[in-house]
Amino acid sequence: MTDRALSVVRAGALTTVQDLGRPGHAHLGVPRAGALDEPAHRLANRLVGNPEPAAALETTLTGCAVRLRAATTVAVTGAACPVTVDGRPAPWGAPVRVPAGAVLDAGPAAHGLRSYLAFAGGVAAEPVLGSRATDLLSGLGPDPLADGAVLPLGPPHGPPAAVDAVPHPGPVAELVLPFLPGPRDDWFTAAGLRTLATGRFRVSAASNRIGLRTEGTPLERARDGELPSEGMPLGALQVPPNGLPVLFLHDHPTTGGYPVVGVVPERFLAPAAQAVPGTPVRFVRISRRPAPAAHSG
Amino acid sequence: MSADGARPLPLRPLPVGAHGLLIELDRAEDVEALHAELLRRTADGTLPAVREIVPAARTVFLDGLADPRGLIAELATWQIPPLTTGDRPAVELPIRYDGPDLADVAALWDVTPEDVVRLHSGTEFHVAFCGFAPGFGYLTGLPEALHVPRRDTPRTKVPVGSVGLAGPYTGVYPRSSPGGWQLIGSTDAALWDPRREPAALLAPGTRVRFVPQPAHRQVPGPAASGSDRTHREPAR
Numbered sequence: 001m002t003d004r005a006l007s008v009v010r011a012g013a014l015t016t017v018q019d020l021g022r023p024g025h026a027h028l029g030v031p032r033a034g035a036l037d038e039p040a041h042r043l044a045n046r047l048v049g050n051p052e053p054a055a056a057l058e059t060t061l062t063g064c065a066v067r068l069r070a071a072t073t074v075a076v077t078g079a080a081c082p083v084t085v086d087g088r089p090a091p092w093g094a095p096v097r098v099p100a101g102a103v104l105d106a107g108p109a110a111h112g113l114r115s116y117l118a119f120a121g122g123v124a125a126e127p128v129l130g131s132r133a134t135d136l137l138s139g140l141g142p143d144p145l146a147d148g149a150v151l152p153l154g155p156p157h158g159p160p161a162a163v164d165a166v167p168h169p170g171p172v173a174e175l176v177l178p179f180l181p182g183p184r185d186d187w188f189t190a191a192g193l194r195t196l197a198t199g200r201f202r203v204s205a206a207s208n209r210i211g212l213r214t215e216g217t218p219l220e221r222a223r224d225g226e227l228p229s230e231g232m233p234l235g236a237l238q239v240p241p242n243g244l245p246v247l248f249l250h251d252h253p254t255t256g257g258y259p260v261v262g263v264v265p266e267r268f269l270a271p272a273a274q275a276v277p278g279t280p281v282r283f284v285r286i287s288r289r290p291a292p293a294a295h296s297g
Numbered sequence: 298m299s300a301d302g303a304r305p306l307p308l309r310p311l312p313v314g315a316h317g318l319l320i321e322l323d324r325a326e327d328v329e330a331l332h333a334e335l336l337r338r339t340a341d342g343t344l345p346a347v348r349e350i351v352p353a354a355r356t357v358f359l360d361g362l363a364d365p366r367g368l369i370a371e372l373a374t375w376q377i378p379p380l381t382t383g384d385r386p387a388v389e390l391p392i393r394y395d396g397p398d399l400a401d402v403a404a405l406w407d408v409t410p411e412d413v414v415r416l417h418s419g420t421e422f423h424v425a426f427c428g429f430a431p432g433f434g435y436l437t438g439l440p441e442a443l444h445v446p447r448r449d450t451p452r453t454k455v456p457v458g459s460v461g462l463a464g465p466y467t468g469v470y471p472r473s474s475p476g477g478w479q480l481i482g483s484t485d486a487a488l489w490d491p492r493r494e495p496a497a498l499l500a501p502g503t504r505v506r507f508v509p510q511p512a513h514r515q516v517p518g519p520a521a522s523g524s525d526r527t528h529r530e531p532a533r
Contacts, residue, residue: 128491
């Protein structure tokens with residue numbers, strides 16, 4: 001059997017194809033998209049011998065199950081979950097050889113939110129603007145998985161690389177989000193900025209791949225109204241009129257008119273992908289690195 | 298000031314996160330001039346590596362810079378020529394002036410619907426920036442007297458290809474979506490095709506003209522709530 005493909009047995013709550021996204025098109029209104037927990041995505045690919053940018057599956061809370069048409073090496077990372085192959089337990093966070101015709105099931109997350117399923121050869125869905133990622137804001141890329149859907153797999157790249165140490169992630173007890181203030185922190189009062197840096201927030205159930213919404217004390221504004229639309233970065237803490245910060249994740253709109261009080265640097269974003277609704281959130285103000293000594297600027 | 302009118306622009310750079318820079322300018326023309334200069338410097342390799350250059354209404358956002366602070370220092374020294382009409386031909390968009398809000402726009406402009414057609418199709422537009430959806434360009438060019446407010450009640454569904462006005466902008470819906478723009482016409486031009494190179498017909502900086510077509514639609518669009526697709530505009 002040379003038919004390298006997977007068919008979806010159980011799509012789960014929301015399972016999408018993700019790679020490292022399509023940066024470089026924001027000026028056309030195209031979101032970056034791509035895996036929300038990028039380190040977990042890269043790790044899953046390394047475990048099966050893929051280049052890190054290969055396309056994999058990103059699940060949400062309830063996992064998913066797929067049948068492999070040809071024997072395939074797979075790995076599940078990200079949110080910790082029970083893994084089975086045709087009902088028999090298999091390791092999480094390690095390469096697993098799935099025989100032709102067998103079903104790989106990544107179960108509901110024990111803790112965390114999004115698991116990553118990588119397949120040797122990668123998911124070979126049709127790329128759009130150089131990426132196979134599903135973008136839920138603008139609808140680019142493959143549709144979210146549906147029961148019975150079939151996705152092609154690419155040819156395997158060879159044996160997996162040497163062992164990776166895979167730490168088993170614990171639950172996200174508290175989501176700590178360091179942020180650099182600005183560019184529109186002057187739209188908030190001193191009290192509003194204090195609320196952000198010291199207040200207690202929680203992850204809202206209305207969160208998705210576009211943004212992690214929060215519940216808590218609204219930030220007091222120094223001025224009303226909206227800005228003329230301006231470019232929005234990944235990690236922006238945008239504050240809509242209800243005063244509660246929204247952390248922009250990978251499917252965020254490329255421009256927006258609500259003020260951005262601060263920006264969470266990309267390297268701190270992965271835990272946000274794994275924080276379930278209700279998780280306490282703490283925003284910690286950090287400083288930019290001092291200017292190089294030779295420079296007074 | 299140099300012979301070609303190049304000058305430093307009054308700009309305010311605001312750091313965004315660790316690797317971003319939001320450059321705020323006073324006027325939309327300055328945004329377009331700075332954006333054109335950034336594209337020139339990208340093309341000739343004199344701009345530091347950058348992942349995104351996103352122009353908007355009063356800002357240009359740069360992301361993925363290794364050293365935003367270094368660029369801030371450099372920006373102050375740039376001599377930026379005023380925006381020229383460009384040497385590339387304008388993209389011509391066929392349009393039927395058959396939109397359901399044409400009469401309302403005519404009333405707001407205090408002219409006849411025929412005059413709306415004449416004034417709008419006689420304007421050379423510029424894609425100031427994109428956003429809202431892939432391939433949606435915000436086109437500037439109408440004088441201030443012809444700026445119109447959004448509709449009081451947005452439509453729940455605006456058909457793909459609808460040409461609308463809002464504030465200083467003209468826009469073409471690249472796909473069906475909710476929207477509050479005043480719809481004056483429709484076009485069959487494929488604004489967005491990710492399999493085409495370039496995917497977006499209307500990238501920032503592109504010049505655009507609307508070319509009136511007879512107000513007759515061979516293939517009726519999908520039924521759209523609040524949109525009267527049978528509305529016919531008088532031939533010119």
